[in-house]
């Protein structure tokens with residue numbers, strides 16, 4: 001394969017690996033430097049006491065034809081190790097349970113039964129989602145950051161997009177009927193996990209696409225979600241690229257306003273013509289040196305903090321769990337209170353048929369809730385006992401919430417490991433353990449990959465279209481296209 005230009009990718013998250021594989025396929029010389037011992041970052045799977053626990057992400061969507069994972073697999077000739085899930089997940093409110101069927105007809109019947117009076121909203125949401133997913137399946141560089149992007153955009157605009165124009169600046173909350181607290185709580189909980197914000201703030205087009213995720217080919221990943229990143233890392237290595245583990249980049253050397261090389265904690269220096277940072281803006285800020293660092297730090301000073309996650313990894317005795325239990329659940333404990341902070345909890349059980357995930361007779365579960373990251377770091381630094389007490393309280397509240405969806409769960413627990421934003425910072429190197437990227441509130445304030453340093457791009461969930469394995473795959477494809485267009 002010809003080698004035209006040296007690309008260094010910092011980080012083997014899904015976004016970084018996606019861009020790396022496409023650049024390698026296009027003939028560039030690609031080296032991925034990963035700090036950890038396995039790939040995947042927030043969508044990684046770790047081995048502990050015989051279990052394979054998904055660290056953050058548990059469910060992946062976007063494998064249907066036209067979806068980002070589908071497109072990437074087609075471009076690389078890859079086959080993903082996946083198995084469709086239906087229902088995608090089940091939402092538990094205090095007095096009703098709503099099933100997010102993957103099957104469109106079953107979902108229509110479910111919402112008409114459980115969320116009466118909301119059908120006109122869902123029909124509009126489906127129309128907008130169809131446009132948003134169609135647009136995003138084509139080269140659509142958003143936000144446009146160069147003349148080339150504007151040209152590509154102009155070519156991508158079709159009459160079928162026009163009905164979406166009045167919704168460009170509206171929110172999901174503005175389209176939704178008022179008066180039903182259950183419906184609002186349901187919408188808020190879906191948008192918090194898919195757009196990092198609630199209905200009143202989530203952009204109508206983005207939010208419509210996000211609300212459609214359960215119908216966009218949601219899958220279990222065999223062996224755990226980390227198998228997606230592993231498939232990409234293997235592909236890169238089999239096709240002449242390098243993925244080097246235990247290599248934490250500690251410095252980006254900038255010469256004449258361009259990144260020239262990176263240095264790692266193992267003493268490696270790698271020269272780079274193009275540098276992709278699979279990092280948050282704060283992560284990039286920590287690595288840049290000199291004047292470049294000052295410019296970038298000024299930019300990030302104005303950026304709002306994003307969410308952290310509190311997680312519980314449970315080893316569960318399968319026989320103690322109810323028969324016929326769906327694998328994925330979302331619990332809203334008290335709809336009148338703000339979501340997150342253990343008041344909304346996402347629960348994923350490993351597929352019973354996937355015997356690589358847990359010792360015989362057991363299942364691996366990942367529970368997660370949104371949490372503000374800063375208080376965890378403050379406590380951990382100033383009062384270790386209070387940090388541990390708070391961690392114990394969150395764990396207890398998460399298990400109590402999970403009991404509402406899965407009666408008997410508490411007695412099935414054989415093993416319990418909590419994770420706070422401090423843990424996420426340690427294992428994903430994301431500063432402050434902030435995960436999931438920015439809230440998707442405005443299409444016009446969306447963040448692109450350009451950094452102001454001409455040969456350095458961001459990739460991952462801090463750039464549009466943001467979080468999820470599907471989102472960062474789309475972002476990674478766009479960054480690769482932007483580099484190749486040069």
Ligand SMILES: Cc1cc2nc3c(=O)[nH]c(=O)nc-3n(C[C@H](O)[C@H](O)[C@H](O)COP(=O)(O)OP(=O)(O)OC[C@H]3O[C@@H](n4cnc5c(N)ncnc54)[C@H](O)[C@@H]3O)c2cc1C
Pocket residue numbers: 010011012013014015016033034035036038039040041042043055056057058059060061247248249250278279283309311368369427428429430435436459460461462466467468469470472
């Ligand atoms: C609790 C939780 C639940 C989630 N649930 C879902 C879900 O069910 N479905 C879904 O699709 N998405 C989910 N997500 C979101 C999804 O996991 C992320 O949006 C996505 O995986 C982020 O990918 P990324 O490309 O930004 O890279 P990251 O995941 O951030 O990975 C970056 C990689 O870079 C490495 N790195 C960082 N700094 C350095 C350095 N200096 N040198 C070398 N390497 C470095 C890290 O070790 C890491 O491997 C969830 C996230 C969380 C936290």
